[in-house]
Amino acid sequence: MAGFRLFDLNPEQDKAVRTIEGPLLILAGAGSGKTRVIIARTSYMLAQGVAPESILAVTFTNKAANEMRQRLSGMIEPERAKKVTMCTFHALCVRVLRQDIERLGYKKTFSIYDQGDQLGLIKKIITRTAARDEKLDPNVAKNLISKAKNSGWSEPRPGDEETLAAAVFARYQQELKTLNAVDFDDLLLLTVKLLNEHPDVRERWWRRFRYIMVDEFQDTNRLQLDLVSLLAKSPEHLPDQVPNVAVVGDDDQSIYGWRGAEVSNILEFEAHFSNPTVIKLEQNYRSTNIILGTANSLIKNNPRRRPKSLWSAQEGGEKVRIIGMQDDKQEAEFIVEEIQRRQTLEKLKWEDFAVLFRMNAQARLLEQNFRALKIPYRVIGGKSFFDRREIKDVLAYAACLLNPDDDVSLLRIINVPARGISDTTVEKATEWSIINRFSVFEAMKQEEFLNTLPSRTQNAIREFHNFLDEFETKLLEPLANQPAVLRSLVENSGYMKDLQRTCKTPDEWLNRETGIRDLLNSFEEYSGRTEKGLREFLDEMMLRQEQENEDDENNQGVSLITLHASKGLEFPIVYLVGVEEGIIPHDRSKVEGTGDEERRLLYVGITRAQKNLTLSFCRNRMKFGSAMHCMPSSFLKELDPELLDQQDVSEILTKPVTHESAADRFSAMRALLEGI
DNA sequence: TGCTTTATAGTTTTT
DNA sequence: CTATAAAGCA
Numbered sequence: 001m002a003g004f005r006l007f008d009l010n011p012e013q014d015k016a017v018r019t020i021e022g023p024l025l026i027l028a029g030a031g032s033g034k035t036r037v038i039i040a041r042t043s044y045m046l047a048q049g050v051a052p053e054s055i056l057a058v059t060f061t062n063k064a065a066n067e068m069r070q071r072l073s074g075m076i077e078p079e080r081a082k083k084v085t086m087c088t089f090h091a092l093c094v095r096v097l098r099q100d101i102e103r104l105g106y107k108k109t110f111s112i113y114d115q116g117d118q119l120g121l122i123k124k125i126i127t128r129t130a131a132r133d134e135k136l137d138p139n140v141a142k143n144l145i146s147k148a149k150n151s152g153w154s155e156p157r158p159g160d161e162e163t164l165a166a167a168v169f170a171r172y173q174q175e176l177k178t179l180n181a182v183d184f185d186d187l188l189l190l191t192v193k194l195l196n197e198h199p200d201v202r203e204r205w206w207r208r209f210r211y212i213m214v215d216e217f218q219d220t221n222r223l224q225l226d227l228v229s230l231l232a233k234s235p236e237h238l239p240d241q242v243p244n245v246a247v248v249g250d251d252d253q254s255i256y257g258w259r260g261a262e263v264s265n266i267l268e269f270e271a272h273f274s275n276p277t278v279i280k281l282e283q284n285y286r287s288t289n290i291i292l293g294t295a296n297s298l299i300k301n302n303p304r305r306r307p308k309s310l311w312s313a314q315e316g317g318e319k320v321r322i323i324g325m326q327d328d329k330q331e332a333e334f335i336v337e338e339i340q341r342r343q344t345l346e347k348l349k350w351e352d353f354a355v356l357f358r359m360n361a362q363a364r365l366l367e368q369n370f371r372a373l374k375i376p377y378r379v380i381g382g383k384s385f386f387d388r389r390e391i392k393d394v395l396a397y398a399a400c401l402l403n404p405d406d407d408v409s410l411l412r413i414i415n416v417p418a419r420g421i422s423d424t425t426v427e428k429a430t431e432w433s434i435i436n437r438f439s440v441f442e443a444m445k446q447e448e449f450l451n452t453l454p455s456r457t458q459n460a461i462r463e464f465h466n467f468l469d470e471f472e473t474k475l476l477e478p479l480a481n482q483p484a485v486l487r488s489l490v491e492n493s494g495y496m497k498d499l500q501r502t503c504k505t506p507d508e509w510l511n512r513e514t515g516i517r518d519l520l521n522s523f524e525e526y527s528g529r530t531e532k533g534l535r536e537f538l539d540e541m542m543l544r545q546e547q548e549n550e551d552d553e554n555n556q557g558v559s560l561i562t563l564h565a566s567k568g569l570e571f572p573i574v575y576l577v578g579v580e581e582g583i584i585p586h587d588r589s590k591v592e593g594t595g596d597e598e599r600r601l602l603y604v605g606i607t608r609a610q611k612n613l614t615l616s617f618c619r620n621r622m623k624f625g626s627a628m629h630c631m632p633s634s635f636l637k638e639l640d641p642e643l644l645d646q647q648d649v650s651e652i653l654t655k656p657v658t659h660e661s662a663a664d665r666f667s668a669m670r671a672l673l674e675g676i
Numbered sequence: 677t678g679c680t681t682t683a684t685a686g687t688t689t690t691t
Numbered sequence: 692c693t694a695t696a697a698a699g700c701a
Contacts, residue, residue, distance in 0.1 A: 061690065090691045114691080184691045219690095258688065359687055361693095381689075543691060564688045586687055601688080624686070625692035681699070686692105 009040060016246075016279045017041045020048065020211065023273035024246040025266070029310045030295075030607035031286030031570065034248050035064075038213055039071045041246065042084060045211055046076060052083035056209040056231070059088055060216050062544050064568075068215075085209070089224055090543050093187040096194065098539075100201050104190055109535075111181040111399050111406040112542040116392065118142060118183045121408055125171050129164065136164050145169050149185035150221045150260040154193065179439065180405040188223040195230040203235050210244055217249030217269075221260040225272060232273075245273060251306050252299050255564055255601050257594060267304060284310045284607075286570050288317030290643045291613050295606040297640035302596050310607070319645040320606075320613045322636060326649065327620040327627070328365055328578070334649055335575050335616070336369035339558060342573070343375075350376050354559040354571035356605045358583045363560045366577075376557030381565040390499055390512045391519055394490055398538055401472045401489070405439035414440075417498030420460035425453065441465065467493070475534065482534050483524035490516065563605045574609035576602075579617045580630045602635050 009017060013033060016026045017040045028034035038057060046052060059065045065086050073081035085092070094112070102108060113121070122145070123138045144165050155170055176182060182190060195202040212232050214220065220228070232243035247269065254263040269276060284292055292310040299305070325331040339353050355366055363379055370377040393416060399409035407430070415421045426440075432452075433443035443449050444465055450458045471489045474480060490496065496513070503509035523537050530536070559571065563584070578584070585598035606613060617632040 088691065112691095187691080255688080256690090259690080361686080364693095545691060562688065583687090588687065622692075677701105679700085681697105683697080684695085686694090 009037075010281075010283055012279055012281050012283070013037050013040070016281070017044050019246075019277050019279070020045050020050070021244055022242045023244075023269075023276035025269045025276045025278045026246060026248040026281065027266075027278065027306055027308060028248050028250055028281045029284060029308050030250065030253060030604070031284040032281035032310070033285055034215075034281065035068065035071065037281070038068060038215065038248060039075060041213070042072055043075050046080060046084075050211055052080050053085075054208065054210040055084045055213075056092070056211070057084070057086045057213040058092060058215065058228075059086070060219055062088055062091075062546060064088075064215060065091075088543065089227065090184060090187050091540075093191040093227075094539050094543065096191050096201075096205065097182070097187065098535075100194055100198070101190065103198050103201065104194055106177065106182070106190075107180045107403075107405075109180065109403045111179070111403045111409065112187070112539060113176070113181050113183045113408065114542055114545060115142075115184075117181075117408045121175060121179075122168065122172060125168050125175065126164075129167055129171060136168065141165055141168050145172060146185050147260060149189050150223055152189070152192070152222055152226065154189055178405070178437070179407050180403055181408065185223075188221075188227060192223055192226045192230065195227070199235055199237060202230055203238065205231055206233075206235055212243075212245045214245070214247045215249075217247035218251050218254035218263060218266045219249070219256050219261045220265050221262055225262070225265045229272060243273060250308075252302070252308065252600055253567060253604050255567065255597060255604055257597050263304070267306065280306075280308055282308055282310055284312045287312060287607065287610050288314045290317050290319055291606065291609050291611075294320045294613070294639050294643045295603055297643070298599060298606065298635060298638050299603045301638050302599055304596065318612050320615065320639070320643055322579075322639075322644055322646045323614060323616045323652070324632065324646075324648045325616055325618045328362075328618050328622060330649060331577055331616050331618050332365040332369045334653075335577065335614075336366065336373060336375065339573075339575075340373055340375060348572070350557040351559070352572040353575070354561060354566070354569070354573070354608065355575045355577060356561055356563055356566050356608065357577050358563055358586065358601075359578075360562060362578055366560055370558065370560075377560055378555050378557050380559055380561040388512075388515055390516055393495065394486075394516055394519055395538065395541060397489055397493065397495070398486060398534055400441070400468060401475050402535055402538065404441040404468070404472070407433070407440045410439075410441055413493075413495075414464065417494045419464055419494075420457065421464065422457075425457050425461075428452070441468075483520065483527050486523060486534065487520050490520070563601045566608050567604050570608055570610055572610045573612045574605070575614045575616065576605045577616050578621070579615045579633045579636060580621070581633050582630060584633050584635065599635060602633075 013036070016024070016037050020041070026034070026037065028037070042055060042057065045055060057065075057068060059068065065088055069081070069086045072084060072086070075081075087095075097106075097110070098108060101110060119138055119142055122141050126136050126138055126141065145168075148169060155173060176186065195205065209231055212228065214228055228245060228247075232245040234241040234243070247266070249266050251263055251266045254261060254266070257263065265272070269278075287295075289312050292312055296309050300307075323334070325334065335355060342348060343350060343353070357363060357366075360381070367377065367379065393413055396409040396412040399406050400413065404410075411426060411430075414426060415423075429440050429443050429449065432438075432449045433440045436443065436446075436449075438446065444461050450461065453461070471485060475482060475485045496516070499512055499516075500509050503512060523534070526532065526537050526540075559569075561569070563576075579602070584602050585595050589595050589598045615636070617636070618630060620627050621630050622628070
């Protein structure tokens with residue numbers, strides 16, 4: 001046991017790995033080897049005789065969960081590794097709810113609605129609810145609802161009834177329930193509710209997971225903390241036992257407050273889990289001390305934080321450059337040209353470079369310049385969203401088979417391809433279904449409703465629901481070949497033909513067809529590999545909305561990435577552009593009082609760099625089509641001047657660097673920064 | 677039904 | 692400026 005030394009760990013990491021009983025807070029600074037610790041700790045627990053089934057590691061993203069799973073199976077026998085639960089919060093909730101959601105009055109066949117489905121439903125409700133003179137942006141409503149749910153309200157707060165938003169919220173929630181659907185927030189909300197209200201269910205899961213780990217704990221919201229507490233703490237009716245819960249995170253990297261994350265979860269961890277062991281991982285394996293010192297000097301200005309100071313064994317390295325640019329055009333030009341130069345001169349790969357920015361809009365100019373010089377680049381995040389119309393359509397067909405009450409999915413495909421069920425018919429069916437408390441699918445089976453329609457429409461509807469019923473029966477047959485059923489459903493629905501017809505170019509058709517083919521193939525593969533069915537497959541598809549960006553071969557080059565999306569990544573050479581007052585910190589942070597989070601955002605950006613970091617700001621910038629004057633970010637003043645090399649682009653371009661001119665520039669720049 | 681014109685707003689994003 | 696959504700039109 002004392003000889004457990006599979007890993008090369010520093011003393012703090014080692015302590016974190018060996019502390020498996022009781023609450024544990026691991027404050028893992030940027031680049032301090034936190035995933036390593038989680039994996040090592042899991043292996044250690046298994047070596048200590050902990051059953052793999054009783055270990056749960058929760059993450060935020062599928063990417064993180066997959067990476068952990070993979071690294072664990074590379075370290076211990078894959079058969080045992082598989083028995084450890086490593087998944088996202090949402091996937092965990094789906095598992096819990098699929099078993100017992102009936103206790104909350106939903107059916108086990110519930111559908112999961114993504115943002116698009118959610119927005120569609122909200123739009124419909126707004127048009128039904130709002131008076132003529134009232135208007136409510138569906139996206140605003142969606143955010144309000146999400147925020148409310150993440151604070152733990154399943155309905156509007158008392159006293160809010162009059163506002164339109166509250167009315168929409170109430171109707172939305174009620175509607176979801178009749179549709180037998182839940183949105184992403186509900187997955188958390190309902191799981192917490194279930195565990196709260198049903199002690200036996202809670203006890204079962206508590207017995208199941210005796211060792212819990214939470215990754216990126218600084219990003220948890222209220223509900224996620226509640227969920228962890230419910231799973232980790234012994235239920236009231238049982239003798240009190242110390243919860244074995246280890247959370248890993250870094251309060252300095254909390255940058256998702258705007259979507260509900262509560263830094264207080266990590267800052268006040270002791271209030272939620274008493275007498276925890278607290279371990280700080282401050283040794284950084286990523287960057288030079290110059291870069292870390294710059295980061296430290298910035299972040300120490302945040303009032304509410306757990307004091308930490310990153311250090312590295314890597315001494316030396318280049319100073320952090322701060323370059324003042326004339327405008328954003330020059331900034332992009334300069335950086336792209338410099339990257340080109342350095343790539344050849346220093347024999348680097350394009351992948352070694354990253355350009356970070358606050359807003360996606362800033363990527364455009366950079367892209368133009370990269371393209372002009374034929375430098376390969378990839379934009380991480382941004383658009384290229386999960387909205388593939390054809391994929392969503394096929395998934396909607398599948399969702400209808402599994403949950404006939406799912407009106408949103410049904411209405412999506414009811415007349416795709418056109419089968420004689422017009423908008424007005426759908427409108428009538430919806431109306432009738434609301435009045436008579438049926439789902440639309442049920443409503444369309446009622447003779448009473450059908451009789452109100454012209455006979456041609458009646459036939460169209462009958463044909464359609466016979467069609468769906470037929471496939472539903474096939475799907476639910478024991479030993480059914482589900483992938484084949486889905487394939488023939490898509491084929492026989494006439495969807496493919498219709499899709500081909502509406503595609504304007506052969507290229508587009510090929511693209512969309514391949515998408516569907518890939519989807520069907522991956523279900524087939526999934527079905528063969530796991531013995532799970534369409535239900536589980538669909539769940540996974542709904543919960544995997546991430547961009548399929550990743551490192552496929554044809555998608556390499558210089559990374560262009562927002563500060564938010566850069567968290568967790570690292571690059572030898574980093575350019576951080578647009579470090580201006582109004583951008584970082586963003587103008588809005590001033591009214592919203594989120595200046596600390598802006599500082600953390602810059603901190604995250606700085607700590608992405610391994611060897612070399614350049615910050616730049618512009619004196620003028622095109623904003624909404626017109627040139628605006630701008631000032632350097634006030635954060636620049638906070639950086640340790642000892643570690644900086646401050647320059648102006650005009651001087652770099654006109655003359656070679658001498659020590660005297662560097663000193664002159666330095667004082668000129670100080671004066672400029674002080675003057676803010 | 678599908679297309680063009682006009683209005684409007686304009687961080688950050690995963691599940 | 693420019694992306695997107697609603698409104699207007701053939």
